[in-house]
Amino acid sequence: MKEREKQILEFIIENRRVKLDQLVKQFDISKRTLYYDIQSINYYIKSAGEIKNINHEFSFIGDYSKLHSTIKIQESKFLNIEYRKNYILYKILNGEKLTIDKLADEMILSRNTIVQTMDEIKKDLKDIQLALAYKRKYEIVGNEYKIRELYLLLMQDDEFLLRNISEEVSNFDEYCSMGLTDYSLGNLTRFAEFICRRINENCTLTTYKYKNDSKKFNYYPFVKYLLPPKVNEDEISYLSAYISTLSSLNSKVDEDLISNYIDKLIQKFEAKTAITLDSKEEFKSNMKRHLLSAYNRIKFKFPISNPSLEEIKFKHESLYKIIKSIIENEKDFPDFIGIREEEIGFIAAYFGGYLRGERDSGARRNKVLVVCPNGLMVSKTLEIQLYKYIPTIDIAGVLSLKELSETNIYYDYIISTVEIPDKENVIVVNPLLTKLDIQLLMSKLINFNYNDLNFDLELIMQVIKKHTKIIDEKRLKDELLKIMYKFEEKEIYQPMLKELVTADRIRKVKRVDNWKEAVKLAAKPLLDDGSIETIYIDNMIESIIEHGPYIVLADRFALPHASSKNGVNKLSMSLLVVEEEVDLLGKPVNIFMVLAATDNNSHIKALASLSEMLYDTSNIDILITGNEESILELINKQD
Known part of the structure; x- marks a missing residue:
């Protein structure tokens, strides 16, 4: 809590009830600034009560003893090293003159702790090719673009951005x-x-x-x-x-361009995964809302914080790889060249949440109410941020506390800046979303986590660092994630590519008469072992006739498949390599990989490996020119 906020809170508590004009005069601030201060104070003390404005008089309503302990607990936030590092970095970049002693006094920590924190900051900066220097004051030196990117990331956690609009x-x-x-x-x-x-x-x-x-x-x-x-x-x-990246009532983005990109993303995703998205219009609407706000940020390479990125890459590893392979295609998505991992992570998490929701609850999206006691301006600010970070969100209403008590709107969750004791499924967040807020919202609203527990991996890592020496930090994080986010037993097992494409399912021939014969021959091992029925082969051929050569995913490579509703007995894949090119409705193809999927999830890991294998064009040559043994060896190398 800032010094002025502390003084305002103390003044209100001492005087029990204070008129608005009196506070404005006492602290020489505008009414707007006062309301921002009260908003910040209320977030700070929300577990104990709140400052209420009743007939233009402010008073504290709540538990005074709890208020005292709450303030004391909040003062200890500097014990979190990540918060501490970011706090110091932000001060340095804002040009403040800092000393070790001054920081120690401000944070109520030992001088040695601050010195250790500065050492950690130096290591972090080195990782992004920047450095900490001292020239009459602390400065961050290095590539100017990287320095500004760092500032933008730190700025996202600034609680006071709304205070001083110039x-x-x-x-x-x-x-x-x-x-x-x-x-x-x-x-x-x-x-x-x-x-x-x-x-x-x-x-x-x-x-x-x-x-x-x-x-x-x-x-x-x-x-x-x-x-x-x-x-x-x-x-x-x-x-x-x-x-151009800022939220505006007057859009600066071509909506038709975004719609085309989304159509292409869905088309490529469905082709690469053999998944047909249900509720496609709803999916497109949510993704469009996200990309409208993200497009210029992605195009112009401005950074965004995605605090759940590591967890997304772990929980949705295969899906992440597939989305990455699609969206990094410069020919299909020229404006997304060099897209950051954080942006891919948001999109992958949305696809993952969508597919999981489709399996678990009929693809229904979570409906939320945004509730804020401090007026529509704060509620609107919160709404904009929610759409920015959580594309799948369906905001059913933006209400005041009074309106909430009177509404009959159906909702799954309430997102609020204060506790609402008499309501269930309330997610309490900052008016300006922090990284932890985003992490919590992603876990709740796009089914990101597979259980109800939330962990702060970085905080756990800091505790481990404090008490022991870490040999391999990345490997330790991976192992911790496996424990923290252990799959529930009901989760569908996803076999690897090499488990599905075995020696008895690989065939190589000199030539075939036409593409229909190629599909039949490629599928024969699956027909012989009972994985599929004849009707599935017929459905694959009919699908190609109806939709064209959509199954050609890469140069000379096709993935024949059809709906799993008819003729599929178990998840299976088979491979046919034809030395002489086959004309598949205008597309030359040598490699036919048949996929028989039983659902929308169990084959994703195998197809992610396939995407990675095809990304290296030299592997296409190995498949075409090699014998069955070398083809099997290549497939067995894939993770």
Whole structure:
């Protein structure tokens, strides 16, 4: 809690009941700033009670003894080393003059603890090719783009972004008819101030990659007024690109372009996984909402925090690999070249949550109510952030506490900035979502976790580091994840590619008469061992005739498959290699990999391995030119 907030809280408690005008005069602040302070105080003390505004008089309603202990507990947040590191880094980047003693006093920690924290910060910075230097004050030195990316990530946890929206930013928003939300105005104010400080310190960008794209924004000519005089075009272009990533009432993104990308993503996903998505329009609508907010961020390479990335890559490893292989295809998704892992993680988690929800609950999405006692402005800010991070969310309503007690709207969860004791399934979050908030929401709302327990892996790692020496940190994390997120027994087993494509299911021939004969011959081992019925082969052929050569996934490679509803007895795969090219409705094919799936999940791991194998084009040549033994050897190498 900031010093002024502490003083406001103490003043209200001492005086029992304080008029709004009295508080404004006492602390020499605007009414708007006061409401932001009260909002922050209430989040801080939510477990003990809250400051209520009754007839323009503020008073504390709640348990005073619990309030005292709550404040004491909150003061110990600096015991978390990750919080401590980020707090110090943010102060350094904001130009504050820090000393070890000053930090120790502020955090109520020993000097030795602060020294150790600074050492950890140096290690973290080194990992991203930056360094901590001391030149009359602490500074972070290195690549300017990386420094700004670090600031943006740290800024996402700034609780006070809504406090000080600058006049310049407000005027820019109004003059250019941007329609930026308060959340966006706060972000732009803070980041523009940071850029100005960097420029004034002679830390200026040059050769900005997206200069020409940025100049196309109609607000570009006015961005220079947010920056120092005589600033170069690269800086103006960089800030213009950043502004395009902010939530706005006036969309800066071509919705048709996004729709086309989503159609392509779904088409490629269905072809690569042999899964037909049900409720496709709902799926597209949710994904469109996410990509509309993420598109410019992805295109212009601005960072975003995805605190669940490691867990996503572990829990949805195969799905993540498939999504990655699809979206990194430069020909199909040219605007997504160089897409960050964090962005892929959000998309993969959504697909994973969708498929799991489809299996467990008929593909129904979670409906939520957003409830905030501090007015619609805060509720709207929260709503924007929820859509940014959780594409699958279905917000059924945005209500005040009073409206909640009177509503009949059906919901699965309430997302609120305060505790609501008489309601079930309430998820309490910060008004500005923290990394832990996002992690919690992902676990609840897109079925990310497979059990009801939530773990903070980084916190556990810090405890281990404190008491022992770690030899292999990555391997330890992987092992901990296996324990922490152990699959429930009911989870469907996913066999590997080499378990399905065995020696007796691989055939190589010189030539075939046509593609239909190739499909029949490729499927024969599965027919012979009872994995499929003849009707399944007929269905594969009919599907290709109806939909065209959609099964051709890579150069000279096809994955024949059909719906699992008829003629599939068990999950199985088989492989036919034809030395002479086969014309499959205009596509030359040498390799036919037949898939007979029994559901939408159990074959994903095998297809992820297949995608990785096909990513290396030299493997296609090995399949075509090698004998059955070398083909089997290649498949057995895949994880």
